[in-house]
Amino acid sequence: MAWKRGRGVAAINYPTGMNLGGDPTQALVHSTPTGNFMVTLSSVDLGQGLRQVIAQICAETIGVPTEWVTVDTADTDTGPHCMGTFASRGTHRVGNAVIRAAQEARQVMLEVAAEELEADAADLETDGKGNIHVKGAPSLSISIFETALAAHFKHGRSISGRGMFLVPRSYPETETGAMKPSTCYAHACTVAEVEVDDETGEVRVLSIKNVFEIGRALNPKMVEQQLIGGSWMGMSHALYETTEPYYPVRDHGARDFNEYLMPGPGDIAETEIVVLERPSGDGPFGAKGPGEMCANPQIPAIANAIYDAVGVRVDTLPITPERVLRALRAQQAAA
Amino acid sequence: MAKIAVQFTLNGSERAEFVESGSTLLSVLRDKMGDTSPKAGCRQGSCGACSVIVDGELTLACLTLAETSNGKDVRTAAGLSSGDVLHPLQRAFEEEFAAQCGFCTPGMIMAATVLLERNPNPSREDVIEAISGNICRCTGYEPIIRAVLAAARSNSVAA
Structure with a gap:
């Protein structure tokens, strides 16, 4: 009876968003009288950081500092339609809708600035710090603050834009069943090292080493944070978490944090994260959805590592000591 | 039911309220005194999100009757910073990206505060032990452990 070591590897493709009846998200962007920008959504920031990323996307598109953008989320009574924050779709779908809304708002902003500067809107550019000037002539300049005031009080214009991003529904081909369930995929590969006690069935994870390919990391620190937490959650799904440990018998289901194992x-x-960036063709600035994908590859990697350690395949999650022990007993009985 | 008076020091200020007998310290802090830094997570002492410090002891506000805090010194995460100057733990949590959704953060910081007050140079194992009553669902704990160790280091440099 001993602790036995094993190593397992697994790789995954993970779709960004979903395709049930089409996957739309809408966004509205408008400027305040003083040239700050408001993004109105009904998409939810449930703690993952959507607001920060959307503020960056809007700011980058309009050409203002990120701090000038306020994102209002999560009122489905009043906000523009969003399918929701799930399926790792937030950054990709909402981001694309916000880019379109922000482009429309930017166009109005440049038209007003063009009136003020007596120039052609097509000849104007933004400096990212809150100013608009004629290309090649930085001295022919107006601040976005002044532009917004002029739009509101002089020209009677609304610096605003509407954005819509729709992944149309894909129907399977009758003959082959082939369809296009997603427009882009994130990828990951994990190597897990474990120790398994062949007397008690207990599994200890020694290390988890992950490579994630997530398109462009729009906010690299937030992406890293999501991936470290996701790697932990993948280990948790593999070995600990379940609401129905003896499904379909529900007697031993967890009712609270005392009983729900994490x-x-x-x-x-010990956890390592490597991020690879291969920008997606249709994502906002090349982003894909890293949200849920990052908690998946650890599960098969750990299952494979257990097989490598003690030679049993456990195909039911979570891989509890009881399940490992039963598999070991079956293995011994068959020998 | 007759209301009862509770009076204690909250983050250095004398506070008093009339509350229903049986009110928890958590509900008095949040609903009567407007300090929403302690979070109502599980309300049964399992998650640590409501952690506050009472007379120097880490305390689960959801399991503490408000009247037992009479005359005591109650501290919450809302009282840690001095004006705009963040506490070293708050700064470290920010720099190490140790908060994602943020719900566990005030409780984590309270647990770490008590740890560093008692043990200014904790080991990694000491930090793990100190935050083991606090559940985090986002970070995987590693960034939080790093932040507490970083705060301890910055304290010892400052001292």
């Missing part, structure tokens, strides 16, 4: 700070494995 690895705590003392159970975490």
Whole structure:
């Protein structure tokens, strides 16, 4: 009876968004009288950081500092339609809709600035710091603050834009069943090292090393944070978490945090993250959806590592000591 | 039911309220005194999101009757900074990206505050032990452990 070591590897493709009846998101952008910008959404920031990324996308498109953008989220009574924040679709779908809305708002902004500067709107550019000037002639300049005031009080214009991003529904071909469930995919590969106690069935994860390909990381620190937390959650799904441990018998289901198992700070494995960026063709600035994808490859990698350690295949999650022990007993009985 | 008076020091200020007998410290802090930094997570002492410091002891506000805090010194995450100057733990949590959705953060910082007050140079194991009563669902804990260790280092440099 001993702790036995094993190593497992797994790789995944993960779709960004979904395709049930088409996948739309809409966004509205408008400027305040003083040239700050408001993004109105009904998409939810449930803590993943959507607001920050959307503010960056809007600011980059209009040509203003990120701090000038306020994002209003999550009122489905009053906001423009969004399918929701799920399926790793937020950055991609909402981001694309916001780019379109921001482009329309930017166009109005440049038209007003053109009137003020007596220039052609097509000859204007923004400096990203809050000013608009004629290309090649930085001294022919107007601030976005002044432009917004002029739009509101002189020209009677609304510096605003509407954005819509729709992934149309894809129907399967009758003959082959082939369809296009998603327009872009994130990828990941994980190597897990484990120790398995062949007497008790307990599994210890020693290390988890992940490579994630997530399109463009629009906010690299937030992406890294999501991936580290996701890697932990993948380990948690592999070994700990379930609401139905003896499904379909529900007697032992977890009812609260005392009974719902999760690895705590003392159970975490040495974790490594490598980010690869291969910008997607249709994502906002090349982004894909890293949200859920990052908690998946650890599960098969850990299952494979357990097989490598003790030679049993456990195909039911979570891989509890009981399940490992039952598999070991079956293996011994068959020998 | 008759209301009862509770009076204690909250982050250095004398505070008093009339509350329903049986009110928890958490509900009095959040609903009566307007300090929403302690979070109502599980309301049964499992998640640590409501952690506050009472007379120097890390305390689950959701399991504490408000009247037992009479005359005591209650501290919450809202009282950590001095004006615009963040506490070293708050700064470290920001720099290490140790908060994502942020719901566990005030409780984590309270647990870490008590740790550093008692043990200014904790080991990694000490930090793990200190935050083991606090559940985080976003970060995987590693950034939080790093932040507490970084705050301890910055304290020892400052001292």
